[in-house]
Amino acid sequence: MSDALQQEQLVKEIPPKAADLSAWYTAVCLKAELVSYSPVRGCVVLRPAGFGMWENLQKHLDERFKATGHENAYFPLLIPESLLTKEAEHVEGFAPEVAWVTEGGQEKLEERLAIRPTSEVIIGVMYAKWIQSHRDLPILINQWANVLRWEKATRPFLRTMEFLWQEGHTAHATAAEAREETERMLDVYQDFAENVAAIPVYAGAKSASERFPGAVETFSIEALMPDGKALQSATSHDLGQNFSKAYDITFADANQQIQHVYTTSWGMSWRMLGAVIMTHGDDRGLRIPPKLAPIEAVFVPIVRGGDTSTVEKAHELAKGLRGAGYRVRVDDRDYTPGWKYSEWEMRGVPLRIEIGPRDLESGSVTVVRRDKSKGEDGAKTSVPFGELPAKLRELLDAVHDSMYAQAKAFLESHTFVVSDRDEFFTKCRERAGMIDIAWCGRPECEAEVKTATSATTRNTRALQTPGAKCVACGEPATVNAYFAQSY
């Protein structure tokens, strides 16, 4: 089979992204072997190619958590029903989504156990045990864990019954410190989204109706997908004293007065990988931002007439690069180079390193960037063997920057500052992108917009024009809000 034919067959299996984002997305997730559907309804398997991205996400986020003073711990998966029901809003929010263990060790249980949908409850109970004095504060703990929320639908990364995430849970002596922590972690998420995942986001406060059940204030970062729908990519909650009062988490302050602590929680899940796939992919398949890529560069040696010296050289160069801290692979399988080019493009590896007999003679390789089109300026670079370790860093950084710039240009060109009511409703209905308006902040107004257009507030920030009226309803505006339809 010719290279071209093989290539075409491969590409054929991924439908064009612009025509049907949803079909493209599912095809890419499966074809790139990120996930596989499992026989358990609502649950997917994260395959090595997908888990490799998750590991890099973990590494970069975890470094940021530790740099801001947090430590990791692990809390139980199961939560007794009697504990779950203590914070009223919280249990109301999560009860419909809970899976219950009712039998264990061949006996029926006296009390049902919930599989954690989130861990505020069990962690709150432990904090009540651990915290006595102001000297025990703050407590800054994060947990990497699986959680489960009953879902009928399944969409890889975006909507699954079980998912992997991290959940930070902190306790503080004052409301101000808790708020500061909430905002600090929102900043960490934004930094991660932009500088690791190469996805620009809008950060702000959720409206009352979109708040986490039990929170005083919820903040989020929101990314814009190519179909004009927003994707909430992480949240950070100021829980005030709601949980400390429900679970009796108190401390003796410096004056020996007993006070309730202030708590926060914040989380990012594997949903973020869904944003990465949709934001960066193209008709050839995945494009993984370099810092999340399990393989940063793949060597494709070209073998002519059975001479495998290019393969040996590729392995030698790869070994050197691994020593310099790079994640590289040599594809020495028995397929044609053309097939391999398509395959690794589809799998989204940021750089391909071609090494043929002529390269061997000239002592250089050809590095091809996944983020550029064929023939585009800078798509191919010839790099002498000895310069590879230094040049690769430079190229990976350039790939990250250009992916971010592309995503940023999309977000900016699909953000609309609107002051006209009709235009606002039209843009919301059309799924035009992020629609930025002066807003009254009233739940009734938000509900009306939602009924009429399917759009909701994504997040809000300080009112940009003092004295403005709400674009949706004409009442006095209190904030600026991004409206959009959402995942």
Added chain:
Amino acid sequence: MSDALQQEQLVKEIPPKAADLSAWYTAVCLKAELVSYSPVRGCVVLRPAGFGMWENLQKHLDERFKATGHENAYFPLLIPESLLTKEAEHVEGFAPEVAWVTEGGQEKLEERLAIRPTSEVIIGVMYAKWIQSHRDLPILINQWANVLRWEKATRPFLRTMEFLWQEGHTAHATAAEAREETERMLDVYQDFAENVAAIPVYAGAKSASERFPGAVETFSIEALMPDGKALQSATSHDLGQNFSKAYDITFADANQQIQHVYTTSWGMSWRMLGAVIMTHGDDRGLRIPPKLAPIEAVFVPIVRGGDTSTVEKAHELAKGLRGAGYRVRVDDRDYTPGWKYSEWEMRGVPLRIEIGPRDLESGSVTVVRRDKSKGEDGAKTSVPFGELPAKLRELLDAVHDSMYAQAKAFLESHTFVVSDRDEFFTKCRERAGMIDIAWCGRPECEAEVKTATSATTRNTRALQTPGAKCVACGEPATVNAYFAQSY
């Protein structure tokens, strides 16, 4: 309160190790804040000090898994009952320990879902989907996960309902490759135990009665605890074609013949940390082997007359050490140095770095080793500031080596090669340690020994004296076996 008094009070809370290992163990786990009991029966919380050890275990094992060609993935937590029951021995072995989800999303489920007690089943089902051709083999996947086995008793790390572990699952084209993999991973575990956890172990095959349910052969590494009981620290299973036949995992070989694959699985859990605590701890508390220690060295600056220049110097030196890759902390809290010495000794930090006003003048610090007694040769070393980065590596290596040597000396002095029947039964009953005998390999013989002495085979290896008779029963011996009472 004087330093000495504070110190005494602290130490008082940990009972002597030799008198009652079990009481000592529980006290250390709680006092060093490794774990906390939770309101969920059988489940403990792994607190930051304990999770930090687990993170280091993960790092070192994961590196070894990747170096031997494995990748990580993540499979669903829940397993439908109909799938679990396909491999007869397996389901029989695990059914009594399963927790069942019977309700979800406010509805009663049509089919019960098991919380994974281990993942051979769900992974087998996925491998059947993924594997078509010999080109797809081998599959070398590992998963870091929580699993749940219904337990009445709770002992931190050693016996808990939910626990953290890793489980490797591989599929191969031939029986020989599967066996090779099983043995390779056993070697990895032994290497980890000895070179990271500083625990010498005996590696070998389990007897038929101690095999994993569904395995053709199970191998284990076994450590000896201070009370003379063995602790199985990791297992590696050759599953033959048992699971591939039950779950129909087949491939087309090079001749296009359909064959069943050969599978393996292997695991180490947080139980290993229980072995670490018991093996190395002493009457002052924990002693963490350096490679597992969340904090390798702790600075205790001594402040005289309100002059905090030692604190500042400690922070400066700590910063430099962190840059050189060390995990260090400065304890600048408002406690006396003596209290801090006891506290960090109890928490098992391998090195303490004292820095007082006189040290500042001489430009050096005093490094104190946790593995040595006060006044013992080499317990204290004066190190000039500039030599700290190099010297610390040397000292940490020395601590590891001496901890390993101590554990090794204990194991060797508590291993008995026995050829007399009465002596064998006595030593088994007395919990003398690892009792090495020529053994017949018969389940009936093993059962008799167990009834009479509570001891079982830990693992077996090639018969050391050809023609020998079984020391327990007089039948012809087929292997050498270590017998011991066990955790």
